[in-house]
Amino acid sequence: MTLFSKASSTHSFSNLSTISTKTIIQMNDVWASYDAKNYVLKEITLSINSGTNYAIVGQSGSGKTTLLKLINGMMTPSKGQIRVDYQIPNTKNDKFKKSLSKIGYIPQNLGLVKNISVIDNILIGALPRISKVKSFFKIFPQNEINEAEKILHLVGLEGKRDRKTYMLSGGEKRRVAIARALMQKPVLLLADEIVSELDHVTAREIMDLIADAQKKFNLTAVMVHHDIQLGLKYANRVAVIKEGQKILELGVEGDKIVDFQSGNTSQQEILELYNTNES
Amino acid sequence: MNPKNNLIIGIVIAAVVAMSYNIDANPVEFVEGIPNLAIVAKEMTEVELDLFGTAFWSMLETIEMAFIGTVVGVAIALPLSMLAARNLNRKLVYVPIRALLAATRTFPSILWAILFVIMVGLGPFAGILAIIMYTIGFITKLQYESIEAIDSDPVEAVSSIGVSKWQLIRHVVVPESAPHLLSQILYMFDYNVRQTSILGLVGAGGIGFYIINYIKFFEYGKAAVFMLVVLITVLLIDWASVKIRDKYIVKAQEGMQVKI
Numbered sequence: 128m129t130l131f132s133k134a135s136s137t138h139s140f141s142n143l144s145t146i147s148t149k150t151i152i153q154m155n156d157v158w159a160s161y162d163a164k165n166y167v168l169k170e171i172t173l174s175i176n177s178g179t180n181y182a183i184v185g186q187s188g189s190g191k192t193t194l195l196k197l198i199n200g201m202m203t204p205s206k207g208q209i210r211v212d213y214q215i216p217n218t219k220n221d222k223f224k225k226s227l228s229k230i231g232y233i234p235q236n237l238g239l240v241k242n243i244s245v246i247d248n249i250l251i252g253a254l255p256r257i258s259k260v261k262s263f264f265k266i267f268p269q270n271e272i273n274e275a276e277k278i279l280h281l282v283g284l285e286g287k288r289d290r291k292t293y294m295l296s297g298g299e300k301r302r303v304a305i306a307r308a309l310m311q312k313p314v315l316l317l318a319d320e321i322v323s324e325l326d327h328v329t330a331r332e333i334m335d336l337i338a339d340a341q342k343k344f345n346l347t348a349v350m351v352h353h354d355i356q357l358g359l360k361y362a363n364r365v366a367v368i369k370e371g372q373k374i375l376e377l378g379v380e381g382d383k384i385v386d387f388q389s390g391n392t393s394q395q396e397i398l399e400l401y402n403t404n405e406s
Numbered sequence: 407m408n409p410k411n412n413l414i415i416g417i418v419i420a421a422v423v424a425m426s427y428n429i430d431a432n433p434v435e436f437v438e439g440i441p442n443l444a445i446v447a448k449e450m451t452e453v454e455l456d457l458f459g460t461a462f463w464s465m466l467e468t469i470e471m472a473f474i475g476t477v478v479g480v481a482i483a484l485p486l487s488m489l490a491a492r493n494l495n496r497k498l499v500y501v502p503i504r505a506l507l508a509a510t511r512t513f514p515s516i517l518w519a520i521l522f523v524i525m526v527g528l529g530p531f532a533g534i535l536a537i538i539m540y541t542i543g544f545i546t547k548l549q550y551e552s553i554e555a556i557d558s559d560p561v562e563a564v565s566s567i568g569v570s571k572w573q574l575i576r577h578v579v580v581p582e583s584a585p586h587l588l589s590q591i592l593y594m595f596d597y598n599v600r601q602t603s604i605l606g607l608v609g610a611g612g613i614g615f616y617i618i619n620y621i622k623f624f625e626y627g628k629a630a631v632f633m634l635v636v637l638i639t640v641l642l643i644d645w646a647s648v649k650i651r652d653k654y655i656v657k658a659q660e661g662m663q664v665k666i
Contacts, residue, residue, distance in 0.1 A: 199566055218566060227568030238563020243581045251577055254569045262573050311567055 149177040151315060151347050152198060157207035159193050166205070167193050169371045175364075177314075180341060180348045182358030185368035191351040192235065194368070195317050198349060199230050211315070228255035231308025231346075235319040237300055239307070241293035245284055248292055248303050249275045252310025275310055281343075282306045282336060298329040302336065309340055316341070316348045323353045334361050359384065452627040453634075461613065461635040467530060468612040469639065471605075472598035475534045479541025480591055486542065487549035488575055493561075494553065504550075510543035515601050519610040530611030537598050537605075545594055552586035553579055588654060592647040599643055603636050 152175040159168040167190045175181045183191050196202040197209055200216030200223055209216055211230075217223050231252075239248050253271045254262055261267070267275075279285050282302040287295065292303060301321055308316055318337070322330035338361060341348050352358045358365040359379060364387070367375040376388040385391070426432075489495060490503045513521075518536035526532050556579060564578050606614025613632055620629035 201562075201566055224568045227566065230567070232563065232566045234559065234563050236559045238559045238561075240560045240564075240578050240581050241557075242584060243577075247577075247581075251564055251569075252567065254564075254573045254577065255567065257573075259570060259572060263576050265576075 150174045151177040151212055152349070153208075153210045154197075155208045157197065157204045157209055159190070159197060159202060160205045163205070167371050168197075168204075168368075171207070171373055173366060173373065173376070175347065175349060177347050178345060179364060180338070180350070180362045182362035182365045183349065183351045183368060184353070184355045184358045184365055187353070189368045190371040191368055192319055195232070195319055195349065195351055198315075199227065199232050199317060228311055229314045231311050231313035231316040233301075233304045233308055233316075233318040233321055235321075235323075237304040239292050239300060239303055241291070243292060244289045245292060245295070245303055245306075246272075246275055246279065246288050249278060249306045249310050252307040255311070275306075278306045278309050281309070281340065298325055298333060301325070301333050305333070305336060305340065309344065313344075313346060316346050316350075318348070318350045320351050320353055322357065330357070337361075446626050449624075449626040450630040453630050454628050455631070457628055457631045458635070460616070461632045464613040464616055464632070465635045465639055468602045468614075468636075469599060471530050471534050471612055472537060472595060472602045475537025475602070476541055476591065476595045476598050478534075479538040480545050480594070482538070483542045483545035483549060484587075487546045487553060488579070490546060490550040491553040491579075492550075493558075494571070494575065494579065507543055507546050510539060511547065513539075515540040516605065516608060519605045519608045523609050528609040528611075533602060533605040533610035533612055536610060537602060540601070541594055541598065545590060548590045549583065549587065552583045552590075556582040585654075589651060592650060596640075596643050596647055600636075600640060 152173075154171050154173050157168060157171040158166050160166045171194065183194055185191050193202060197204055198211055198216060200211075200218045200220070203217055212226060214223055214226060216226075218227065240251070247265075250267055250271065253267065253275070257267060257271070276285075276288070279288060282305055284299060284302050284306070287299065292300065295303065304321070305318075308318075316337070321337075322333050325333065334357065337348065337350070340346065350358075350362070355365065355367065359377065363378060365375075365377040366373050367377065373388065375386050378385050378387055486503060486507065490500050490507060492500055515536045518539045519533055522532035522535040526535065560578050560582065561574065565574055569577075602612045602614070603617075604614045606612045606616065607618045609615065613636060617629050617632045617636075620626070620632070
């Protein structure tokens with residue numbers, strides 16, 4: 128059984144204990160381009176294990192967002208191989224469309240429907256499970272409404288259930304976007320610079336909320352950050368992208384930062400490499 | 407101003423003069439005709455107040471026609487505009503629908519009214535059908551344009567979670583374009599009331615029937631009563647739509663909080 132679909136497949140994971148060691152995202156020498164000339168991503172090879180919190184860090188224009196779009200199939204690579212739960216991600220492929228409902232994607236601009244209420248935005252996450260006729264008349268089954276209300280409570284917006292989304296603050300809007308993604312009952316959560324425009328206190332609250340949800344729902348999270356400190360604080364692994372290439376893959380072991388890409392454990396050298404590449 | 411602009415303005419003015427000459431539109435006749443207006447205006451002041459009752463009921467009929475026409479027209483226009491929006495459909499779908507709608511808009515409502523009078527006979531029903539046709543052509547165009555202009559972020563975000571196209575339309579596109587829709591419906595109703603007021607000219611019901619007949623028989627005082635009722639009604643509707651617009655539409659714009 129794959130993580131995404133209940134249909135039996137050759138890759139069978141019959142019990143949850145094996146999931147923690149399973150590779151959920153695999154990229155081999157991936158190149159991506161928007162205009163078939165300039166590559167925004169080059170030679171990306173990485174593997175992300177199920178249940179981890181993986182951060183992608185880099186400056187603006189380094190290709191971070193493109194990397195997320197490759198994972199949920201909104202973009203396809205020019206070269207190289209990507210497998211997400213053993214499938215080739217492509218939103219145009221009907222087979223992958225089923226898996227999409229299990230990938231919570233929070234774009235940088237959040238993509239909320241601003242003229243509807245908070246609860247209606249959250250319920251959008253349940254749409255792939257609702258029949259077309261019922262969803263046309265906005266009839267959601269009671270269990271889905273209960274679920275949405277539970278998630279509303281989890282993200283701390285129970286007092287804003289029927290508030291129109293455009294009236295919310297930046298931090299609250301992010302909570303709604305997280306809630307919509309959780310409503311999908313996702314296996315994988317992708318978030319693009321979700322806290323970059325927030326003040327430090329709100330940013331921490333949002334990151335803690337995601338960390339809690341990740342534990343609670345046993346999610347794999349891939350999050351793009353502008354700030355490397357945020358990545359190191361919350362993620363198990365941090366890939367540093369510069370000009371489309373992965374230059375470092377950091378993790379914390381004990382009280383040390385290790386570069387898994389080079390196997391370098393010298394803090395001095397890692398910091399120097401990071402600084403020279405960031406400047 | 408550069409010489410090129412002067413030349414263009416000169417050509418436009420010359421064209422207006424030449425065309426006026428061609429169709430025999432002489433401003434002197436307008437000036438000479440002003441005393442005639444005074445005669446009409448004087449007769450119009452001799453209003454017959456006992457006609458107000460008839461005027462009121464025929465105005466009510468006009469409003470009812472405009473209301474039915476607007477509601478039915480909008481109900482038909484909405485699904486059509488979804489099919490005509492370029493960002494939701496393939497060329498094969500939106501091109502023929504747009505062509506059909508453009509053809510609908512070519513006729514003013516009075517021509518539709520003549521057509522329907524021939525079809526279903528004299529009376530308000532022909533007028534309602536004409537209003538429906540005109541509303542469909544107009545609202546569909548306004549709607550597909552506002553659908554094409556909606557924010558692409560929620561569309562992209564929600565389609566990336568694997569929803570069907572109609573779910574996307576129902577839960578993202580419709581609510582995102584709804585503030586425009588309400589404003590368009592109000593405008594259309596306002597416009598339809600004024601239009602319905604003249605459909606009586608061709609026997610398609612409403613208050614226009616009285617106005618045209620009294621004018622035909624030079625009874626300007628009687629016509630004036632009906633025209634006054636139209637004027638008051640249009641002003642009232644205008645005032646009401648401003649109120650509704652302020653209450654629901656301005657607030658629905660993102661981030662805007664208006665206290666009146």
